[in-house]
Amino acid sequence: MYIAQAFNTLHDWWRYIVGVVIVVIAxxxxxxxxxxxxxxxxxxxxxxxMELNQSNMMSYLEPNLNLFLMLLSFAVGLIALLVVVKYLHKQSFTQLTTSRKQIDWKRFWFIFFFWGVISSGMVLADYYMAPENYEINFKLVPFVILSVIAIIFVPLQTSFEEYLFRGYLMQGIGVVxxxxxxxxxxxxVVFGLLHIANPEVDKLGPMIMVYYIxxxxxxxxxxxxxxxMELSLGFHAANNLFTALLVTADWTxxxxxxxxxxxxxxxEAGLSEIFVPVFVVxxxxxxxxxxxxxxxxWKEKLFGTVEDPIVEPSAIDSIGSDTDI
Structure with missing residues (x-):
């Protein structure tokens, strides 16, 4: 099982605390x-x-430069996390990602295009139903630069968040x-609360935390x-990438x-923009x-116990020999 396989690595509770500290520093x-x-x-x-707060700091720089520098910290965090997993826990990249013998990239690409098409379709449908709520923001050269930055760095940002929360912490807390x-x-809850500094919270109020959590x-x-994690990786990447390329706003x-x-x-949209995705979509x-x-x-997979599998001594000795990272 996905969480239980962390028992086959170095999974002492203190290692996860040290790992999180290293990632935060990075x-x-x-x-x-x-x-x-x-x-x-x-x-x-x-x-x-002193007059610059978190919200207007994100819009102070030229948008493409701002996006690149903002996403850079996530790329650094991802590298640090993978180093922690490999050297502190002696865990392979595959073990952190999935319980399958190999990462199933078909799952990733399926949900990526599935949600990318649906989310983009909803934005375009809203545009055609209420064009007065939008303005054309397209400029060729800045958009091309945006595309290069977004295609490279947005998946790194979303992968960092997924590997940290749905991977590293999910497994670490589970085995403890x-x-x-x-x-x-x-x-x-922690994933949602870490978005509390986003400018959307200032604009929509604390109720937006329902969406994040x-x-x-x-x-x-x-x-x-x-x-x-293949599906969560693909969904999160599609959600942020297609949004970054398709639509923006002064308050995001x-x-x-x-x-x-x-x-x-x-x-003016009311609570439907928050509750419909979470409780319907x-x-x-x-x-x-x-x-x-x-x-x-479902009951066992979401609420069941996580048991330490029986590991042969030879398997324990080989922990850390996998360099798939």
Whole structure:
């Protein structure tokens, strides 16, 4: 099973604490170029750093430069996480990703294009039904540069979040508490709370946390039911990449040279924008995936115990020999 296979690696509780500290330090170091660039620009323009809050800091730089520097810290964090997994836990990249013998990239690409088409279709449908809420934001050269940055760095950002929450912490908490529902809840709540600094929270209020935590829960359920992260990796990558390329707004974390710019007031949309995805769209997707991949025994996979498998001495001796990373 996906969580239980972490027992076959070095899984002492303190290793996960040390690992998280190392990853946090790496992400913090990765934010230095962004912070330095903002400070240099403010000094050149004679502006006061104290007047710049989290929301307008994200829109202070040129959008493509801002996106690159913002995503850079996630790429650094991902590298640090993979190093921690390999050398601190003696765990292979495949073991962190899936319970299958090999990573099933067909699953990744299926959900990537499935959700990419659906999410893009919903945006385009809204554009044609209410064109007054949008303006064409397309400029060829900035969009081409955006595409290069987004295609390379957005998957690194989403992969970092997935490998940290649905992978590293899901397995780490699971082998400590020896059940599945506790890591599912903890990783979903922490994943949601880490988005609390996003400008969307300032615009929509704390109720938006229902969406962030609900999304974490959805991705966690997908991971546990499918015994691997391939689907959550593909969904998260598609969600952020297609959004970055297709539509932006002044109040979102991703302010890009996208094709469209949403000019509507999000507060006028009401709670439906938050609750419909979590309580309608996501359950429908889980139902569709359950039919495609023949998921069964939901209660055991989501609420069952995590048992330490019997490992032969020769298998223990070979831990760390896999260099698949």
């Amino acid at each position: 992400v913090t170091l990765g934010q230095i170029p962004f912070t330095v660039t903002v400070i240099v620009k403010m000094n050149m323009e004679g502006e006061n750093m 508490v020896k059940n599945k529902w506790v890591p599912l809840i903890i990783t979903s 609900g999304t974490g829960l959805f991705l966690g359920i997908m991971t546990l039911m499918d015994e691997g 974390a991703f302010q890009t040279h996208s094709i469209l710019k949403d000019m509507s007031d999000p507060s 996501f359950p429908i997707i889980l139902f569709i995936l359950s039919k495609i991949y023949k998921w069964t025994n």
